[in-house]
Amino acid sequence: MCGIIGFWAGPAPEQQVAERMAARLESRGPDDAGAWTDGSAGLALAHRRLSILDLSPAGHQPMHSPCGRYVLVYNGEIYNHRNLRAQLEREGGAFDWRGHSDTETLLAALRHWGVQGALERLNGMFAFALWDTAERALFLARDRMGEKPLYYGRSGDTFLFGSELKALSAHPDWQGQVDRDALALYMRHNYVPAPWSIHLGIAKLLPAHFVAIREDGRDVGPPVCYWDLGRIAEQGVADAGGEPGALAGELDALLRDAVGRRMAADVPLGAFLSGGYDSTVVAALMQAQSDRPVKTFSIGFHEEGYNEAKHARAVAKYLGTEHTELYVTPEEAMAVIPKLSAIYDEPFSDSSQIPTFLVSQLAHQYVSVSLSGDGGDELFCGYNRHIVGPGTWTKASSLPRPLRRGLGWGVDRLAQRDVQRWAQVLPRKWRIPNVANKLEKLGEALNAKDGLDFYRSLTSHWKDPASVVLGASEPDTLLTQSERMPELPGLREEMMYLDQMTYLPDDILAKVDRASMAVSLEARVPLLDHRLVEFAWRVPTEYKYRDGKGKWLLRQVLYRYVPQELMDRPKMGFGVPIEHWLRGPLREWAEELLDERRLREEGFFDPAPIRRMWQEHVSGKRRWHYYLWDVLMFQAWLEENPAR
Structure with missing residues (x-):
């Protein structure tokens, strides 16, 4: 299990920027880190590793194919990777395996069967980025049910992708504007549904899809469903x-x-x-x-x-x-x-x-x-x-x-x-x-x-x-x-x-x-x-x-x-008594975040219905804790991520 990031920003991408972005994902991968740049293409890839299979350096990423054409950063686990190795050997002859990691198996499968062919054979949870140096194409892919996350999109003149938004926000070109339409979806569902994210210009790749990106990240193809x-x-x-x-x-x-x-x-x-x-x-x-x-x-x-x-x-x-x-x-x-x-x-x-x-x-x-x-x-x-x-x-x-x-x-x-x-x-x-x-x-x-x-x-x-x-x-x-x-x-x-x-x-x-x-x-x-x-x-x-x-x-x-x-x-349900906490020990915290003047100055919400719900909930007249928790979690997020 790991974290991945990358960016496409024209000539001479800075490896230090990639390393700084990946450092934001340290909890996803505390055991190892790696970064790589392709100066001629302007592409940078980086990886944080949580070692689960093959704890040796043979599992280090970004990983290069033996032929030198492909470079992979990958987050997840391929549960049938041993079966895939055996199938690859039957179909492709001898492989000079360097270790027993599923990353190496995945890279060989992508090289042998192509992106869609490999994806159709995988049993696992994953999000990965594959750089094809010959085609000058970047492929992003996500597992069938969406167990692993993958964000991507443009911020200014730079194409960014990564496992979490906090890594993207470490890039100097990050703009981070709140998408108000996505915020409306969040208020309905208590999450921002894919393919939207809370930020303008940044999308979540849908489960069971892959996408090809070319032209310095300016040519983003339509996502392709493989399952x-x-x-x-x-x-x-x-x-x-x-x-x-x-x-x-x-x-x-x-x-x-x-x-x-x-x-x-x-x-x-x-x-x-x-x-x-x-x-x-x-x-x-x-x-x-x-x-x-x-x-x-x-x-x-x-x-x-x-x-x-x-x-x-x-x-x-x-x-x-x-x-x-x-x-x-x-x-x-x-x-x-x-x-x-x-x-x-x-x-x-x-x-x-x-x-x-x-x-x-x-x-x-x-x-x-x-x-x-x-x-x-x-x-x-x-x-x-x-x-x-x-x-x-x-x-x-x-x-x-x-x-x-x-x-x-x-x-x-x-x-x-x-x-x-x-x-x-x-x-x-x-x-x-x-x-x-x-x-x-x-x-x-x-x-x-x-x-x-x-x-x-x-x-x-x-x-x-x-x-x-x-x-x-x-x-x-x-x-x-x-x-x-x-x-x-x-x-x-x-x-x-x-x-x-x-x-x-x-x-x-x-x-x-x-x-x-x-x-x-x-x-x-x-x-x-x-x-x-x-x-x-x-x-x-x-x-x-x-x-x-x-x-x-x-x-x-x-x-x-x-x-x-x-x-x-x-x-x-697997829950906590938020309803009662908001009337008791969390009341002061919530009151500060739901302050009418604050809501008005920030400019994202109409304060009137929120204040009415808050007063009815505190008085015991109604149980509005689910609605209020939506607002409170956005307000708390906004404190950590000031709107631009």
Whole structure:
């Protein structure tokens, strides 16, 4: 696991500039560093290395091909690199391998099969830059599901790329202007979705894409998709079938192989364990393939509604893992907040960023690699919106549109009144927790024009962000362009597809990558092996969602390793009590960032709706913590990155 950067700035690029940029990525690669320039082309490449496979100098980057034509900087792991070496030797004859790193294998594969041919054969997580000295072309590529980040674009007269924005900002030509349209997207989603970034002129390369750049970075070709998830989903549901027992057996074998491949390392490794289905199946399959207790890690909170540590402990005891847990006080968790802007590098407001960093920090004390259970919800129908959303939309959409809109308007008006306090006069058994916010959700469902719009409302924070972000016009995305959707049989399948395309790479995987890399820990995600993704789309939906519950087939595999009674309990998110902290210990910090004069002088937000939400939240009238956390994380980021 590493960090990469580069720039194309005309003749005589300065190697010291490249080294200074790469130094910003030291936590991604504390073990080694390298830089290289091509003076005739005006290109500079640099690399920071976290040594996981082949700890010797044979894995040093930038790496040159034996023929001298290609130069590679690469971040990630290629899990099938030994198989690729064998295939290369069969097809290309003898290779004079200098070491056993996957970097060397990747470089040989790119040389032998070309960029697209190599990408189609890789099983791994990666972002890389390949310089072809003969073609005078730079190729940037990203893995299928978006586990590893890659930013690129022009700032002034310079083309820049890198693993994180903080490295790009170290270049003398960096301009760093805030893209207000991207800010509006952030306020809706709590992350900036690809291909946008928070900065004008800088993009995120989409997962499963590569791009060719020529002419000193002035000729940037269109991104090319080498693995089309939409087509895979369409073909998968068309081919879906099979008996549950056979499918469970196939899934078991695929999971075992995916986990086993991700256990390859020349350094200590372990696993995050929350006690939920996904992390437990990963830990169970690791232990089943290990001759010693696997190291597992979990974080606990003393607040009961946020604590899964006791469940993780019970699972670890049954599996026989070497388990380490840390109970975190509110003070320890809140101490992470000042670090978030530097860790996440652009505005990011999924509050589970805090425990994700804490569990990464804990694991890094014992291991250099940790496996994660992310991806199971998206692949196997695990989120509440997958479970209850389609039925809710079916009922709502059965009403005539004018009637729905009228009811939606009425429900919205009711939600804006102080219904939470009114509800307190009812007998306890009749009270609906968080009734105002639930009424708001119901109003959104009634107002949606179609299933795609319904999904967008369910996954949105600020519902009209352009009205609060001054000077913004919210761009169209996959969630607003029905013509870009594949042909899928129903809303449940569409939701899983949209989650895999948007929420998974831009929120979940970004969160895990930045948190783990901030402490020099490599996180691997076996459930996102592309073979498992393709298999999941071939599983009939009735074997994912069954008897009112999701992840049915995955649970059948898990029960082969862990008793059902140890696992079956209500789903719990991996969060922290931000709602209560904003009314208590974080109130003074938040008040300073949300000061009306400050908001007005900075000029990004209309202060009025933000101040109204803040006052309603502090008073207990409404629960606006998700919306407010979006604003607070931007404000904190802005302090670290003053707007230009």
